[in-house]
Amino acid sequence: xxxxxxxxxxxxxxxxxxxxxxxxAPAARNPVAAPPVGVGLxxxxxxxxxxxxxxxxxxxxxxxxxxxxxxxxxxxxDSALVNQAYEDTSLPxxxxxxxxxxxxxxxxxxxxxxxxxxxxxxxxxxxxxxxGCGYQAAVLSHLAREVYTLERLRGLHDKARNNLRPFRxxxxxxxxxDGMLGYAKGAPYxxxxxxxxxxxxxxxxxxxxxxxxxxxxPMALAGGQQMLLxxxxxxxxxxxxxxxxxxxxxxxxxIA
Numbered sequence: 001x002x003x004x005x006x007x008x009x010x011x012x013x014x015x016x017x018x019x020x021x022x023x024x025a026p027a028a029r030n031p032v033a034a035p036p037v038g039v040g041l042x043x044x045x046x047x048x049x050x051x052x053x054x055x056x057x058x059x060x061x062x063x064x065x066x067x068x069x070x071x072x073x074x075x076x077x078d079s080a081l082v083n084q085a086y087e088d089t090s091l092p093x094x095x096x097x098x099x100x101x102x103x104x105x106x107x108x109x110x111x112x113x114x115x116x117x118x119x120x121x122x123x124x125x126x127x128x129x130x131x132g133c134g135y136q137a138a139v140l141s142h143l144a145r146e147v148y149t150l151e152r153l154r155g156l157h158d159k160a161r162n163n164l165r166p167f168r169x170x171x172x173x174x175x176x177x178d179g180m181l182g183y184a185k186g187a188p189y190x191x192x193x194x195x196x197x198x199x200x201x202x203x204x205x206x207x208x209x210x211x212x213x214x215x216x217x218p219m220a221l222a223g224g225q226q227m228l229l230x231x232x233x234x235x236x237x238x239x240x241x242x243x244x245x246x247x248x249x250x251x252x253x254x255i256a
Contacts, residue, residue: 026030043072050086054106061110067142069107076135076163090247093133097249098193104246105136108216109143111230112191115214123190127208128215129179129251130195134160140193141169148186150179152255180253182208188193189213197226198251209233218248 051069059065059255074085076099081091090098115124128137131151137160140147149172151157151250157176164172175183180202182192188210197218211216219242228243 032129043074046086047072048190050088050102053088054103054165055206057103059103059106059110061113061137063113063141064106064110067109067139068102070142071135071138073102073135075166076138078139092160093156095155097132097153097156099133100248103140108193108228109136109139111216111228112193113143115191115212115232116234117190117210118214124210125186125189127156127183127186127189127192127205128195129182129205130249131160131174132156132195133172134163136193136195137172137174138167138169139166139172141167141172144191145204147172148175148183148189149173150183152177152179152252154256165229176255178254180204180251184208191215192217194218194251195248196251197246197248201229201231206231206238208235211235218246 010042017169031256041131047069051065055065055069074082077085077091077093084091086102088101088103090101093099099182114117114124117124123144125146125148128140128147128149131137133156137149147216149160151160154176161174164174177183177193179196182202182204184204187208189208190210190213192209192215193207194212194217197220199220201215201217201219205215205217209231211233213233215233217229218226219229220226226246226248228246230241230243232239
């Protein structure tokens with residue numbers, strides 16, 4: 001049984017850009033969320049319709065559909081955009097970043113559950129690169145035993161912490177640091193998921209992925225088109241699959 005890394009922690013060789021962790025306050029793993037206040041929509045009913053559209057669009061995992069129906073997406077967007085929260089669209093969350101479309105979140109989570117290790121023993125420890133507003137981390141909390149999520153922008157790290165606090169997810173750990181370095185202290189990971197796309201997958205991510213684990217990330221091809229990339233780590237090496245076109249913000253190094 002692996003020991004869980006202590007917090008706050010530092011990435012090896014990260015110098016002054018230490019990775020700092022903000023665990024979400026412990027409580028029941030999946031508590032019943034309070035009903036939305038001051039929102040001009042029936043959250044449960046609108047989420048149910050969103051889930052129906054996800055299923056009609058090809059999402060087949062019951063666990064993913066349940067997680068998408070449980071997490072209140074409107075709590076992760078600005079109040080001015082709340083009426084668009086359950087539409088299948090990305091929305092701005094500040095600092096030039098976006099919250100991904102529901103179908104993209106569901107698709108990538110379903111791909112993680114398709115990893116060899118997840119099929120046999122459930123989804124264990126997951127590393128998310130790019131916390132953003134915290135929405136995908138909340139969805140992952142219902143699918144994985146533990147979620148470590150890294151954000152390089154201090155403003156978004158703080159926003160995600162505030163957004164996630166009411167959910168009191170004991171298995172989600174917020175980290176402030178350079179996502180391109182991954183988080184070695186928590187490795188190996190059963191799955192790694194990235195919400196930003198670069199020209200190549202950082203070697204650190206591949207190194208920190210467990211054998212039997214799966215990495216799902218956008219990657220820019222030679223022509224600039226981003227494609228969804230799946231990397232499975234087998235006992236014989238890495239197996240790569242290129243799937244459908246996607247559109248994510250650029251992957252950047254450092255912290256800000």
